[in-house]
Amino acid sequence: MDFTFGEEHERVRETVRRFAAAEIAPIAREHDDNETFPREMFRKWGDLGLLGVRYPVEDGGSGMDKISDCIVREELSYVCQSFASTWSAHTHLGIWPIWKAGTPEQKARYLPGAFAGTRVSAFGLSEPGGGSNIRALATRAEKIDGGWRISGAKTYITNSPFADFMLLAARTAPELTPQAISLFIVDLPNPAVAIHTLAKEGIRASETGLIHIDGLELADEALLGGQTGTYPIILDSLSENRVGVAANALGMARAARDAAIAYARDRVVAGKRLGQYQVIAHKIADMDADIEAARWLVYHGAWLVDQDRLTAPMAAKVKLFASEVAVRASEQAIRIHGGAGIMRDFPVGRIHRDSLVYVIGEGTSEVQRNLIARALDL
């Protein structure tokens, strides 16, 4: 067993840390207030090679590994989750299925721009009728001569308001079976796809869309991998991304803990620094222990991805634990701050709002528990 990060991993961490402090921290508050994302950030990420971290060089990626991908997520999330979630929806949800299952033509058409940051992607799976029950999705793709006609609706789709292309999940047969669900690649904007930006309480600088699709006609070449029944690709993609977003949660939990420590060292109440009150010190000690456990769970999950050994129940455990740690840590950080915790001049309120996104997105905590319990054959 070896629990140390390699030199390359430390270099990635240092690069992202410096970048996020210089380029994201100064604008995070403004974008959270305005609920806008600065699209030019993608070019900067692309120039640094941060959009292809997890993908091999031969496919146009940066040739690192899932551990590096999680390091990038952790450090971006430490500074601002909106930016990290935007990065995540693009680099994983929008790219991974094309990389994994796309035809050579689809890879050649979409991956270079996606890695360079000149084309931004989104992933449209969740629907207004329900996000947890993917198998029941109602967006329908009907075969027509030379292609497909698609109608339906998607909601809460990250990056969709400014995306250049979107992976769209649709039912290619009426039955409620996995074989009936397929992915399509849709170039945006498209007159048959109406996208309305949603106002949010968490990750406010990440742009999220409600989408109506009305008679969208796509050529056969838009069907991912040229084949129907790509539901297993969706499931594999979600499993890997559960480890990924757990790293996002880890970054938020660390940021909340560090803010709490800074405040506990600084704030004097009745002649004593907050940290000298045992009740406060214990809260921070619990956060610290939680974070340590989440850290090793996240990087064990990443290591399993790199070994091609990640299972769905394991991914669910990693995601469940780390996302709940971020919620707990940020709530405690607010309490430790007292009234200041509710003020926007302090980061802990934003971190808590943002942390709630990941006990919902990528499958709620209840869905993760269902996945874990199913494997226990109760």
Ligand SMILES: Cc1cc2nc3c(=O)[nH]c(=O)nc-3n(C[C@H](O)[C@H](O)[C@H](O)COP(=O)(O)OP(=O)(O)OC[C@H]3O[C@@H](n4cnc5c(N)ncnc54)[C@H](O)[C@@H]3O)c2cc1C
């Ligand atoms: C900010 C944000 C960004 C997102 N980005 C994307 C994106 O880019 N692409 C995308 O496709 N989706 C995205 N989502 C959607 C997200 O994946 C869904 O919100 C999530 O899967 C939950 O679905 P739902 O909101 O429909 O809740 P529901 O499925 O309606 O769940 C409501 C409640 O019921 C519980 N519940 C549901 N089913 C069960 C069950 N079987 N057992 C026990 N409890 C259950 C849930 O845990 C939850 O508490 C995003 C969501 C958010 C909030």
